[in-house]
Each structure stands twice: as C-alpha cells, then as structure tokens.
C-alpha cells in the first residue's frame with residue numbers, strides 16, 4: 152500500500168490530554184483509511200468519546216470476519232502510559248504493514264483511553280484518583296481536592312501537627328517518612344491538596360468522595376463494597392465499562408485481549424482470585440507460555456494477578472477483575488502489562504520493589520528514585536519543592552511533593568523502549584490466531600445435471616477455534632458451522648445443506664464436506680459455501696461448474 156500521507160509522529164515528551172489523544176487518532180485514521188478506522192464505543196459520563204481504532208487491511212475482508220485482538224489502556228486514570236503504549240502499537244501496526252502481513256488476516260481493536268474523564272483529571276491536575284471519584288454528594292469534614300495555592304496542580308499538603316505521623320526524611324528531606332518514637336520534630340500530617348467541606352475544626356478529616364476502581368467492575372465474580380473496594384454498584388454500572396463489555400460480547404471473533412496499566416513492571420496473567428489450580432491445567436500452561444513471550448520481550452517478570460503484591464502481603468483476590476472476566480467469561484488468555492513506575496525507571500526491578508518487607512526498605516527505594524532523578528533527569532517535573540502556603544482552613548501548610556502521574560508511570564524517557572517491547576509481544580501473540588480456511592473446493596459433474604461439491608474446512612492457525620479449553624464450552628463462542636447456499640435454480644440433492652462442524656483444533660483440525668446438487672442446463676454458479684463461528688474468522692467460497 153503506498154504511504155502517501157506520513158503517519159503522525161507520536162511524541163513521548165509529555166502525557167496526552169483528551170484533545171491530544173483525539174487529534175492523534177483522527178490524524179492516524181485519516182492517513183491510512185484503507186487500514187485504520189476511527190469510531191467510538193460510546194460516550195463517557197462527562198460526554199467524551201471512547202475512541203476505538205479498528206486496524207486491519209479492509210481490502211482483505213471486514214474486521215468482523217477476521218480473528219480479532221483487543222487492546223485497551225488507561226482504565227485507571229493516572230496510568231497514562233497505557234494510552235501512549237496503545238497508540239504506539241496502533242501506529243506501528245500501520246507503519247509495519249505490509250512488511251508484517253498480520254493485518255491481512257487479523258483485526259486489531261484498540262481503545263487507547265477507556266477512561267477519558269479520569270485521565271483528563273489526572274493529566275491536567277496531577278490529582279489523586281483511581282478510575283472515578285463521585286463528588287456529587289459532598290459530606291461534612293471531608294477534604295475535596297482543589298488547587299489551594301493557585302499553581303494549576305493538585306499536589307500534596309503537609310501541615311505541622313503534634314500528632315503528625317510523618318517527619319522529613321533525615322537522609323533526603325524532600326521525602327516524608329513515617330515518624331518513629333524517637334524521631335525529632337517537626338511532625339507533619341499530610342493531605343491531598345484541597346479544601347475541607349463543612350469542617351467542624353476537628354482532626355477527623357476524611358478524604359474525597361466515593362472512589363471507583365473500574366478494574367473491579369467486570370462481571371465475573373463481582374462483589375459489592377465493602378467486600379471489594381471500588382466495585383461500583385453492580386457489574387458494568389460504569390457506562391464506559393458497559394460499553395467495552397458490550398463490544399467484547401458483541402462479536403464472537405475475539406481471540407485475545409490485552410490491557411495496559413502502570414504499576415511495578417510485570418506481565419500479568421490470570422487468575423485474579425483463588426489459585427492457579429482454579430484454571431484448566433492445559434490452559435494454565437498455554438497462558439504461561441504466552442506470558443513468557445511478553446517476559447522475553449520486555450524483561451518484566453510474569454506474575455499471576457493473585458501474586459502481584461509486596462512481600463508483606465498474602466495472595467490477593469480481586470473481585471470483578473479483568474483477568475477472571477476475560478478467561479472465565481470469554482475463554483481468552485488475558486494479559487495486562489504493568490508498564491512500570493519511576494521505581495523501575497530508577498533501576499529497581501519489580502522483584503526488588505516487592506521484596507521490601509520493612510518500611511525502611513520502601514523509604515530507601517524512594518530515595519533511590521530521587522537520586523536517579525537528580526543525576527539523570529533533573530528537568531523531568533517529577534517533584535515539586537515544598538512551598539509555604541496559607542491554607543484558608545488549616546493555616547500555614549506547605550504544598551509540593553511527588554507529582555503523582557509522573558511517579559506512578561514509567562519515566563517517559565524509557566517509555567518508547569517499553570512500548571516497542573509490548574508491541575513485539577502483541578505481534579507474536581496475535582500471530583497465534585486461529586485461521587479458518589476453505590481448501591480444495593471443487594465441483595465435479597457426476598452425470599447429467601448432477602454435481603458433487605466438495606470442500607475442506609480447516610483451521611490452519613495455532614489456536615483452536617475455541618482458543619482455550621475454557622472457551623470450548625462457552626456459549627459465547629458458537630462452534631464452527633458451514634452454510635451451504637445453492638445458487639438460483641440449483642437444487643440441493645443431499646439431505647443436509649448446513650453442517651455443524653464443531654470447533655476445530657489448531658493447525659491440523661479439518662473436516663471434509665460433500666454435497667450433491669442438480670443444476671439447470673448451462674448453469675455456471677452452483678452455490679456459496681460459508682464458514683462461520685468460532686474465533687477463527689468467517690470465510691466463503693463461490694463454487695462454479697468446472698471449478
């Protein structure tokens with residue numbers, strides 16, 4: 152395909168606002184209308200579009216007729232690197248075609264920012280938010296984030312207080328560390344930068360409205376609060392989550408799903424509750440083998456979600472989580488990349504981060520981040536010096552500290568390398584797609600007007616058409632079936648036209664089918680054979696006399 156219009160460059164010098172994401176996806180789609188289309192899954196609570204890029208070679212078939220790979224990013228508001236990484240993959244898929252010919256056979260669906268409202272809050276203020284915060288009913292004695300000192304950002308406030316649980320770190324006074332019995336003062340308490348609603352002047356100050364974690368709003372094993380913090384009111388109660396769930400359930404052709412997050416760098420795999428033994432044993436093995444591709448490309452460790460925690464915690468159970476949803480409800484091998492944080496950027500491995508068992512070890516990790524920052528990227532706006540400020544309620548405070556979206560994402564200077572590595576994983580993972588084909592389609596005259604039509608329906612891709620053992624029994628994935636449609640005037644002589652073939656194993660799964668028809672004199676067109684169902688895509692062949 153001639154590249155007439157250059158693809159827009161993807162800048163890695165800052166995280167994107169909604170307007171910048173929108174401009175990028177619009178420009179990308181306009182540059183390659185033959186390969187990339189922009190649509191929307193719906194609108195966010197605040198009315199922003201949930202951009203969906205569909206990337207495939209449209210001349211080789213419609214996306215809904217091809218095995219499909221879904222990528223989403225930024226479900227957690229602050230995890231802005233997920234958007235960038237998803238955009239990187241979208242751009243590279245276009246750039247590398249046709250050298251890499253995957254787009255002939257696979258449709259990629261990319262939702263770079265499933266949470267545009269939350270991400271806008273994070274990117275434009277630096278404030279503290281998981282996915283969404285409900286501030287509609289303000290409660291008394293509750294601090295709501297507001298820009299107190301007028302610098303356009305939401306940072307941290309520290310206030311001297313006799314009961315303060317923090318002191319300035321003696322080794323790096325920019326940091327606050329927990330106060331110990333023998334710590335000399337001054338003692339600080341810290342809050343997000345903000346104003347206390349209907350404050351009675353007491354010390355009992357709650358922080359913010361109700362929080363939502365959309366990665367606990369998926370339907371499988373959903374639990375209400377307080378059993379699962381952030382769960383929302385019911386599965387897919389959040390409109391953005393409902394939009395992506397409807398999309399995922401809408402087509403049967405998804406064979407892979409991938410989410411981008413930021414936390415200590417890892418390739419996350421199912422399960423998100425219970426134990427590995429809750430998965431089918433063969434699925435567990437295949438899931439691990441694919442995750443190891445991600446580990447090889449990125450250098451990140453493979454971690455089942457249940458084990459993604461520090462050395463002081465037990466295994467976790469995340470209810471209503473993406474991994475169990477994707478595996479148990481869709482029968483897919485689900486991955487999330489935790490793209491890293493500044494801890495990883497500063498040279499700490501995830502194993503080291505999680506090995507910290509004492510507060511002192513965690514404090515030393517933070518010092519390492521600031522030492523790395525001083526030496527390598529002092530212009531990166533990671534830390535805001537503490538600035539005195541007169542708070543209208545609390546009196547003298549200082550505002551400053553780590554800039555959250557920068558701390559809790561990998562450094563942008565390292566993100567191109569990380570995005571490239573996850574892109575290579577996606578190429579290898581996607582290359583395993585099931586691929587249903589029709590082979591050796593023939594029509595042979597067997598005397599007079601009677602023809603024998605034969606075709607072999609086969610899966611020559613790696614995955615079976617049900618993708619996983621779990622997927623085999625799920626009603627979502629209809630087994631492969633063949634529709635036999637005689638042409639005008641042609642009569643089917645066989646007892647059966649349509650055939651339920653059932654799922655086909657990868658590489659060698661096939662079934663040979665045969666029909667007899669009677670065609671009128673001089674007929675050319677005999678029939679159309681169509682294959683549907685499973686995750687291997689749909690194909691059809693027109694059969695003619697002499698064919």
Ligand SMILES: [Zn+2]
Pocket residue numbers: 227230411412413
């Ligand atoms: Zn996340």
